[in-house]
Amino acid sequence: MGFFDKIKAGLTRTKENIGHSFDQLFAGELDDDFYDELEEALILSDMGVETAMEAVEELRRRAKSEKIRDAEGGRECLRGILTEFLDVGDLSLKLDTKPSVALFIGVNGVGKTTTIGKLSAHLKGEGKRVLMAAADTFRAAAADQLEIWSERCGVDIVRQHEGADPAAVVFDALSAAKARGTDVVLVDTAGRLHNKQNLMNELNKISRILDRELPGADRETLLVLDATTGQNGLIQAKQFREAAGITGIVLTKLDGSAKGGIVVAIARELGVPVKYIGVGEGIDDLMPFQPAEFVKAFI
Numbered sequence: 069m070g071f072f073d074k075i076k077a078g079l080t081r082t083k084e085n086i087g088h089s090f091d092q093l094f095a096g097e098l099d100d101d102f103y104d105e106l107e108e109a110l111i112l113s114d115m116g117v118e119t120a121m122e123a124v125e126e127l128r129r130r131a132k133s134e135k136i137r138d139a140e141g142g143r144e145c146l147r148g149i150l151t152e153f154l155d156v157g158d159l160s161l162k163l164d165t166k167p168s169v170a171l172f173i174g175v176n177g178v179g180k181t182t183t184i185g186k187l188s189a190h191l192k193g194e195g196k197r198v199l200m201a202a203a204d205t206f207r208a209a210a211a212d213q214l215e216i217w218s219e220r221c222g223v224d225i226v227r228q229h230e231g232a233d234p235a236a237v238v239f240d241a242l243s244a245a246k247a248r249g250t251d252v253v254l255v256d257t258a259g260r261l262h263n264k265q266n267l268m269n270e271l272n273k274i275s276r277i278l279d280r281e282l283p284g285a286d287r288e289t290l291l292v293l294d295a296t297t298g299q300n301g302l303i304q305a306k307q308f309r310e311a312a313g314i315t316g317i318v319l320t321k322l323d324g325s326a327k328g329g330i331v332v333a334i335a336r337e338l339g340v341p342v343k344y345i346g347v348g349e350g351i352d353d354l355m356p357f358q359p360a361e362f363v364k365a366f367i
């Protein structure tokens with residue numbers, strides 16, 4: 069299945085939640101009732117009140133200035149507006165230096181480890197030498213889970229004992245990467261610590277090691293968010309954004325009960341691009357995000 073079909077299948081929940089499909093909504097006239105219903109539907113799709121209102125306001129403005137009268141024309145216009153909302157930065161991963169580093173952060177259970185596994189397979193397929201760093205030392209099972217992915221993908225892993233200093237694991241991984249001619253180091257981090265401050269301190273310490281050991285190297289800090297958590301995910305994202313400079317979002321579980329609008333809300337409210345989406349638990353279920361295709365499947 070291609071991007072469009074996967075997304076379309078994943079967003080069946082949006083339809084259930086807004087009580088009807090966008091198709092039905094876009095069947096009639098562009099009157100006041102239409103705009104009210106559209107705003108409600110967008111809010112119910114997890115877009116957030118602010119972003120939904122902005123989108124509808126902009127549609128009203130453009131429909132007037134471009135003399136769009138029928139709803140089908142309105143649909144095309146709305147698609148354009150939402151695609152613009154999603155256009156907040158470069159969608160590709162900039163991992164060109166050798167080595168370069170991608171750091172995966174996010175609360176527990178969102179899909180960090182799984183995403184690293186999927187991305188490893190993808191990068192390896194492009195001919196890159198990948199190394200995983202098991203810097204989630206909070207639970208022994210975390211490194212075990214990453215190790216299973218490393219075996220599945222046939223890539224190297226650096227790990228230490230449970231409770232080891234995550235920054236020390238990163239230090240080891242970078243030394244190994246330099247010695248082995250690795251292209252990309254993927255760093256898994258803990259989602260759960262005794263408290264949020266500990267987690268943020270730990271991420272800062274890892275970040276300082278990267279600055280010191282690999283000055284000038286390309287680095288992506290990818291915040292992994294579970295799309296099914298809706299607006300809660302946005303609150304988490306704002307906290308992480310303050311603690312660590314996020315360069316991109318990986319939005320997982322868009323195959324599940326996610327409602328789609330959250331994708332637009334994240335890009336719009338955080339100003340950080342969604343770079344990849346997770347559409348299942350399998351090794352091939354990670355896709356580069358395609359804004360225009362996404363919006364077409366959504367609306």
Ligand SMILES: Nc1nc2c(ncn2[C@@H]2O[C@H](COP(=O)(O)OP(=O)(O)OP(=O)(O)O)[C@@H](O)[C@H]2O)c(=O)[nH]1
Nearest residue numbers: 176177178179180181182259320321346347348349
């Ligand atoms: N349906 C679906 N499930 C996913 C996706 N990504 C991850 N999962 C599942 O979500 C669960 C949690 O994934 P993990 O990768 O362990 O999440 P994590 O962020 O590493 O979790 P912690 O290490 O506990 O912080 C697993 O059962 C994954 O298979 C996705 O895109 N779709």
Ligand SMILES: [Mg+2]
Nearest residue numbers: 180181204210
């Ligand atoms: Mg994990």
